[in-house]
Amino acid sequence: MLSGKEVWIVTRQDQVRHVLTSPAMSSNVKLPGYPLQFPVPDEVLQHMELPVVAMDPPDHTVRRRALIPELTAKRMQALRPRIQEVVDEHISAMLAQGGPVDLVEALAIPVPSLIFCELMGVPIDETATFRAFAETTVKSDVTPEEVGAATQAMDEYLAVLVEQKEKDATDDLLGRIIARNATEGTLERKDIVALARMLLFGGFDTITNMITLGTAVLLQHPDQLADLRRDPSLLPKAIEELLRYLSIADSATARVATEDIEIDGVLIRAGEGIIALNGSANRDETVFEDPDTLDIRREIALHSAFGHGIHQCPGANLVRVELEIVFRTLFSRIPELRFAVPENELEFKSFTLIHGMKSLPVTW
Template sequence: MTAPALQTTRRCPYAPPDEHTRIRDTESGISQVTLPSGQVAWALSRLEHIRAMLTDPRFSSDRQHPNFPRFTREQPAFDLMRPSIIQLDPPEHGPARKAVVGEFTVRRMAGLRPRIQQIVNEHIDAMLAGPRPADLVRALSLPVPSLVICEQLGVPYRDHDFFQSHSSALLSRVVTAEGRRQAVTELRDYLKELIAEKAADPADDLLGRQLAQGNDPEDVLSLAFLLLIAGHETTANMISLGVVTMLERPDELAALREDPARTLPAIEELLRVYTIAEFANSRVAVEDVEIGGVTIRAGEPVLALSNAANHDPSAFDEAEEIKLDRGARNHVAFGFGIHQCLGQNLARMELQIVFDTLFRRIPTLRLATPADTLPYKNDALIYGIHEVPVTWEDPA
């Protein structure tokens, strides 16, 4: 019997595809699906199963493993570089993560807060001074996290058009294999030249500090590639999705504006509801493993349906409802286990500063087109919105 094709289009922006929910509601919550590459993979859909997998060393994160879940038939373009930390298993993973984890501590993130606030203020100033309607994506959602990660890494922001366009190509489901490989090659060469310059003239930024610690430039290159893409694409999409969600809920937005303590719980709910990197928690079994009464054999690919898991009614009361005061942090939007997202503290802080500042400074902000007509990213590996037209009233 042929496994059904994996659905990748959501039934609405904040709900998983119907097929993912159907799998979750079966007796085991586990089923086989056929990926767009033609590969047959096990699909896990319940929160407890995915969290168990992500803490079990019998599942590998090695994207270069021939049976790792793939959405395209060709070899991944990322094999043009050394594996980054998200591709490494123990014992290699521990030292690689330890070398960089200090860059993302709560304390270090707190030190960045004044500069992030300044960046947000400046971009809101520019948006207010420009024409209406404005595209929130171009005016705020994309430039803020891009500038933040550029300054943290030591990447010149003047090159943002270059790396943003190449990131979009890499994360698109419709770009050809040749196009993705070209994007990887050009972005790799750009970062390789930048790292060579830093090696010759060290700077006090993340990449400069990695080189000063004696880390191999090829490893620093893989880290830079990962952080540059992940550091702006994910947060940018969450800003756009979060603003739309709040503008569609004026009563809850008013409560949030009056009490900023509500912002962080709202961010957790938005992360849970949207689960923008819904397939990022996938693995390949390296030994036989039993989960939920199903035996997964060594060498079999395993797809994590993280969006379905984050809507699991056994883990979240009224899971299909958006409750901005829920505040639950047991979701897997940032992963779980040893590969949990390095930049989650930075992402939360950026979202908090953007939401609090934007809604305080522009209380009359509203969508210029209906939310259900917005161009959602059903064509990308990271979910989001391509464009969000917004407008507002001048203060009286």
């Protein structure tokens, strides 16, 4: 760990779910012993307003209750026409340009970035600023000073944005949270800023990486991709399988014990840190048959790609809708899509908590 302290690792699905649902486990990154995996100066950490994913009940409950109505399956389904329009525009631009293109820059970055900015009511021309912040906060090869500066700068920007929306109501996710809070009064401005920061963290890099990695994996399995083209009804299963198979936030879920707890006969003492490996849980052979094999027809009752328990990713509905539209449209409009470089030349990200690709050169 960055602190040099030893931590526990849990790998089985039942162990991971035990950790993520136990009241003896805290998500509070400020607590001694929490296994912080990115470099934040302690003076910044201790004064930072915690995002909802780093809170415990009852504070977590209040903030998540403010957020969840905005991310329901019904609301995300209502975004389908706009998401389809954005995806079509970018794929049309790819076709007009002709291959090869970098799918990261041509599709995987701009689509979720644009949708996220529209969802939040953020000016589109600020996309690059938000992306730079999101990427800085998940890297492990940056300095604590860089993370601290990025965190402070983004909180200052978001505070101004929230203040503007308090004065002039807007019909977007952030605007509606602010409007409800004006009546309910459960959150302070700093709490809403922290919520916005958390959404920023989860709204950019994750979907981008799933688009690129998911596309690459499907291209590596041409027989299953052909099945998917012939039978688009397989797409929901395929997306769940890709989420399980890739588990891009494998080690991002961490906790610290607030009291002694025993997991599978092992005593974990209060103050000791734990990292729950979601990717390992999703390859647990006691749960998934032949877990290291991609199978788009696999029946999955439940996986851990979005975490588990009260901190399960609130944006899961949006992720599923975006991935379904992107993959269906991409492979139907460009059926001859293929790698533009040998597979051993594909470049992957390193020193980051969220797995992904630096680029994905494709042609047709």
